[in-house]
Structures are given as C-alpha cells and as structure tokens.
Amino acid sequence: MIPAAFDYEVATSADHALSLLGSDPDAKLIAGGHSLIPALKLRVARPSKLVDIGRLGELAYVRDAGDKLAIGALTRYKALRDDALLQEHCPIVSTTAGLVGDPQVRHRGTIGGSLAHGDPASDLPAVMLALGAELVIRGGVGERIVPATQFFTGVFQTAIGPGEMLTEIRVPKLTGATGWSYVKLSRRAQDWATVAVAALVHRDNGGLAAASIALTNMGATPLRATAVEDALTAGAKPTEAAEHMADGTDPPSDVAASAEFRAHLARVVGKRAIEEALSR
Amino acid sequence: MRSVAITVNGERRELQLEPRELLVYVLRERLALTGTNVGCDTSSCGACTVLLDGESVKSCTVLGVQADGCEITTIEGLAMNGALHPVQQAFHEQHALQCGYCTPGMVMAAVSLIESGEAGSEKAIREGLEGNLCRCTGYHNIVKAVAAAASVTA
C-alpha cells in the first residue's frame, strides 16, 4: 500500500511547525507516524503536506513542575516507560506506556500523537482523563490549557483546532495515598484494548476518600465512570461498585467484541482495576 | 523529490526520495537490500523490522524521509567478516526457523531487545517479541535462540 503523494517539511522548532502548518490548510503534523502512516497507506488521510515534528528534541522531555510533571508532546512511549520521574511520581503513565502496542510501536509513537489522534481505543487518553491531566495547546496566537475532560470531543476528534499543536501534557504527582491501576484486555498481544479501565483511588484515614475511574473503548471518547466513582465514595465494595462500570456508556461492536460483551468485560476488568488500585 | 542521506549498514547512501516512499521499499527497491521482508504491510507482523538508530522499527510504517540523517541496520548488516552475528548463530543452532520468512524481522527485533537489556527471562523475551509473528515454528525455538544469544552477548 503506497500513500498518495504529499509534500514534506521538517520542522526545526515548535514555532516553525506552526508557521508551516499555518501556510497550508491541508497540511498535517506527523510525530511518530504510527497512526498517521497506516491512514496514509489506506488513503483515508490525504494531506497536501506533512510537517515532521518527530525530531523536535525541545518537545521530548519529562520535567518536574512542582506538584505536577510536565511531559513534552514528542516524548515516545519507550522514554515514558523508562522515565524515573514518572515511575516515582506518576507510575500509571509509565506503566501504561509500556503496554501500548509492541516494542517497535513504542520506539516510534509519541504521547502527543496518541492524544491528538483521539482514538477511543488508545490507552493513554483514558489515563489522562482519570488523572485530570492538563493539555497545553499552542496556536498562532499563543497557548491555551485544556483539561482532559474537555479535550476529547469525538471519535478521532479533539479540542486541537486547525493550525494548532499539542505541546505539553501536565499530570499530577501522586502521593502514597493514591492507589492506581490500568487493566487492559485485548484479544492478541500487541492489539489495542478491547476494553481497558484506569483506576485511581485516594485514601484518607484508612478509608476511601475519592476515586477516579476512566474507560478505554467504551464510547466515542474515553469516559469517566462516574456512577462507579460515586458508589465507591459512598462506601460500596469494589464488586458492587463495578456493576455500574458500563452505566451511561455506548460501546462499539466490532470484530473484537459486541457492545454487550464489552459492557460485561468493563465490569470484570473494572473490578480488577479497582482491586489492584486499592492494593497499591 | 527530497535529498536524503541515510547510513545503511555503515555506508552513507545519498538518495532522492519521494516523501511517500516507505522505508521498506527504499531498502528493498532502491538499495536492493531484499533481506528485509514485507509480510502484512499493515504494521502487524514485524517481518519488515530493521534498526533505526539502534532501535527496532517496522520499516513499512516509517517514511524513507523520516530516516534522513539516521542509521539503519538491516539483516544484511549483522554478519561481520563472514561470521554470523550471535543472534543469527543462535537461530541456526536452535532451529529457530522453518520457512524463514519472519526470520530477518525476528532477528532484528531480538537484536534490539538484547541490546536494550530486555531479554533477561523467557517471559521478557516472549513479551519483547510480541510485535513479530511466525506462522511456522510455534515460537519455542525462537525464544530459546534469543535466550542463548542474550547469554553469550551479555
């Protein structure tokens, strides 16, 4: 499969990328290319020009930012998985990055590309939603910060507008009071999640003070399982709370699973995620 | 057309590429390095795996222009002075191939895995090769070969 012809420019800085993007309405950014190149080959994406941001070292980092960690959009999965700051302060991100695809995919794919692509079957979006991450979007006129709750707007759709790019992702540092888990179920190794659940539980005086649960591949965007969160904070056991895992969701039916089976899996996987989070 | 310079198996190659040319076809058709196979052409099977700056990548999912200024190693670049690379030698000794179609990609994925220190246990090797499919061997001898190679290169 050969993509249709396109022009290609290498961005030498984020600002250069934005000016290249601004000069052509049909231009597209390419980061790791591991969602975009398959789409180009299928010719479902036919940009006039690719602006390559894949080698922008200035946007590949994880930095300490007080009570948060700041992650550059061009940080690749392997670097996220192996990052000492993430492993110490936000291990749900490093661990989940290590579950994406296979080693070859993790050597190329970036966190920014994964979030900007807006695929509800991707892993990091639900983790960002559970964490209450902030996404820094840069455009011609400056920067704006969008909370993860407002970032994912539909299948392959996000709050990133034309001529804009995602530059940084900010995640909270978790303390020992927060347990975490991301449980991913897929049919084959290397596959996208049939269903996955990200769970964070915040403990207080030995009890559970708050929970944040997000679902992968249970609707057009990653979704918060608010009914489960409410049940847990009201004192329900994980098994009881997990019964609400599919409430208010609209899971897809495809070769991997029917919508009905996904709802069942969400309850099973969600219970495991809550139990693992409580044990950490 | 875009001028690129890619170091392939230690040799600098200057090429004029169309941006849409995939790295695997640059290697196979422009440079006649046909050791790298195309299996699925959809980034699923790993037959096209090569090293890009030392790390395994699926060359059917990388544009040739993205490799500008980079170092690529293909299966043809592993043997030194007629001696097989330890991973190739181990595949030979452990009977880790039957039809051989997956083998170049499997070997390159294994080289990357061993070099990044991630081939420390059978489980790690099995997980580390999850991006590579083999329709013949059932994987057991491949895993044995990678473990053997990891122990001699360690």
Ligand SMILES: Cc1cc2nc3c(=O)[nH]c(=O)nc-3n(C[C@H](O)[C@H](O)[C@H](O)COP(=O)(O)OP(=O)(O)OC[C@H]3O[C@@H](n4cnc5c(N)ncnc54)[C@H](O)[C@@H]3O)c2cc1C
């Ligand atoms: C075999 C295979 C298995 C996979 N398995 C999984 C899996 O299990 N879980 C999972 O989550 N994902 C999986 N993926 C997808 C993978 O994670 C992609 O790498 C990721 O979705 C996209 O990141 P990228 O850097 O490759 O982006 P690209 O493919 O380069 O870009 C994707 C889209 O985002 C846009 N974009 C990229 N960067 C930015 C930016 N900074 N600002 C604005 N727009 C931007 C591009 O224009 C494009 O539209 C898999 C992919 C493959 C090929």
Ligand code: FES
């Ligand atoms: S041919 Fe590239 S992964 Fe199958």
Ligand code: FES
């Ligand atoms: S040896 Fe035939 S596909 Fe692996």
